Amino acid sequence: MNADFTAEELQFENEVREFLQNDFPAEYREKVDAGIRLSKDELVHWQKILYKKGWAASNWPVEHGGTGWSATEKHIFATEMGLIGAPEPVPFGMKMVAPVLMAYGSDEQKQRFLPDILQSNVWWCQGYSEPNSGSDLASLKTSAVRDGDEYVVNGSKTWNTYGQYADWIFCLVRTDTSVKKQEGISFMLIDMKTPGITLKPIVLLDGHAEVNEVFFDEVRVPANNLIGEENKGWTYAKVLLTHERTNISGVPRGKRRLAALKRLAGNTDDGFGGTMLENSAFKTKLAEVDIELQALEYSELRTLAALSVGKAPGPESSILKIVGTELAQEMDELFVDLAGYNCLPFVPEQFEDGFQGEAVGPGNSAAAALSYFNNRKLSIFGGSNEIQRNIISKAVLGL
């Protein structure tokens, strides 16, 4: 066994570190540290910086303008990004629809869509879930009926993250109702500006409208926006889901947050003349999180090792999703714990970009509860943690 990097890998690590130190804008870093959401423009700007460096698409092959990195290089890059707090490229284009386009899109579709994704010219959102089809995604009902050179789409999608920013949406739609539910689904790309599409923001518990409901009323979509074959969409989507489940453990971000927790604990009065870093109960919880993070990191490295010798990510990657998200949620609990009374004020607007008023509470302590509420999503989306456990029971344990 050997978990050391090679000399080349170490050199690469240095290069990434140096680049991020110099080129990840300091003001974004400050915002991220202060718990302030980066705006769409800022996210796009950052992605364009990555693009210029040639590092926008760490998971793409070279032929499409990706880095062509090995699993280890991707890991190094993701680690350094996470440690410094640089946001990963918005996943919907880069990580979700692009791999499907590469695998199943026509040449014309690849040429039409991939460059704009790579350069962050076009913002994508994911249109899978529906009000009545969440965990049971295959039961989705939004219909697409062929009419000459077009499909006519009717129905509604929900929980579309950042749909308010999106230029395009990739959807799973029902094209055949007469067969088994998985066999009548197609994968379709839809321009958000098409007449008949309306968006309704959904405000979440942290006071922010991060997701949307999207309604389709007689929306006419050119037939050449269909990916691959009609009724094969479920197969394509499943491929995408496995992509979604790599690099999901969030270990680098976890490390960064753990370091922040330690710093904060050292600066938080325990009320008795010491700091929370000396509080036995808190110290124990910090240690538990630290240890779990290490166990998770090595679980991820073991998965990566399998990937780097060409194995497909197996159902074991569900472990990374479950543990990674639950650990992130535990860290939120620790931030809430440290903030004490300071996380009670509900003033979400003070963490929006451009807030001018008088802030409540010291630092970003009032963001702790907001993040705690918001991150309950982590165990719900991307295949809920119950669904992940079902996968482990069935596909790994054979139950």
Place this chain on the structure above:
Amino acid sequence: MWIFSNTEEQQMLQESVQKFVYKSYDFDTRNQIIASEKGFSQENWDLFAELGWLTVPFKEDDGGFGGSAVDLAVMMEEFGKAMLVEPFIATAVLAGGVISEQGSAEQKAELLPKIMEGSLQLACAYAEQGSRFNLANIKTSAVVEGDTVVLNGSKTAVLNGSNAEILLVAARESGAATDSEGISVFLVEAASAGVSIQSFANVDGKKSAEISLKDVSVPVSQRLGTSGSALQALQDGVDRATLAVSAEAVGAMESLLHKTVEYSKTRKQFGTAIGTFQALQHRMADMFIECQLARSIVIMAAMKLDGGESALEKTKSVSAAKSRIGRAIQKVGQEAIQIHGGIGMTEELDVGHLFKSVTAAEIMFGNTDYHTQRFASL
């Protein structure tokens, strides 16, 4: 023999709150109240006075209903189910309790009837940045100059701070920052020169404030009781408020459980109600267990507060209750959201607000770890 059923009086109290909630406190109404200028409904407050609810925390000697902690818990539980945002704990339980314990006969005669008839809003300003949950940690200074006292310092997490006419300000007349001696409580008119109030709503919709005091002068006669002797009364008041918020959380958890179970019976995925999945059934069974244990320990603490136990035993039982309900809160709150799925994350549904309410309750008057450690140290 043990009797855990409510007395007839308690049952009437419970039913009267239930009736009010049913008639006048649905989720939409609550949202409108939170969005209003004051953040609570004066009309409701007047009604609470009329119904005699505001007398419940007070002893008969003070002109109250009797001051039984069990009565209080019965009522708070119903408040919690509907997430009432009216400042009952801040004004009647906490500030009223401190005045009742520490005030002179004249001060009590002046203030307590006004609280009970609903014409006076109060807030108790004790916590400070850096004090965390230690009540004895008070840096706000009180310097006596002849007949007046000059106050300087800042207070955090002052429940009802923006609506109170009078603030009960805990300040230090002598001793070091965490000494138990030397703390006094002063009645300070919120409109006094030098008082600035930053107002906001908490995550549970209740109004709170950060307050700073800069050379605020009040007559010495506005001190409750004798100089430097207020910590015990403050602690007793906070203990009662802790019990009240715990009982409130028991009610809110009951709602969370109920709503989650009902939702799981109607939400269908994979062709069946999600409540038929054993993975979820066991989790809801665990939520039920947590709710029951939380209720039991709150009843225990309330009974001890009403009984003949030593002051130490009473305090210890309050910490035991707060510690245990804190664990229940985390479990029940998080599971309720998880089992609801995405819809549980939305502002539109009440479940998320119940989750936020109990999260605030976990922190109010000392969080789980604080009370566990306090229990161990007493």
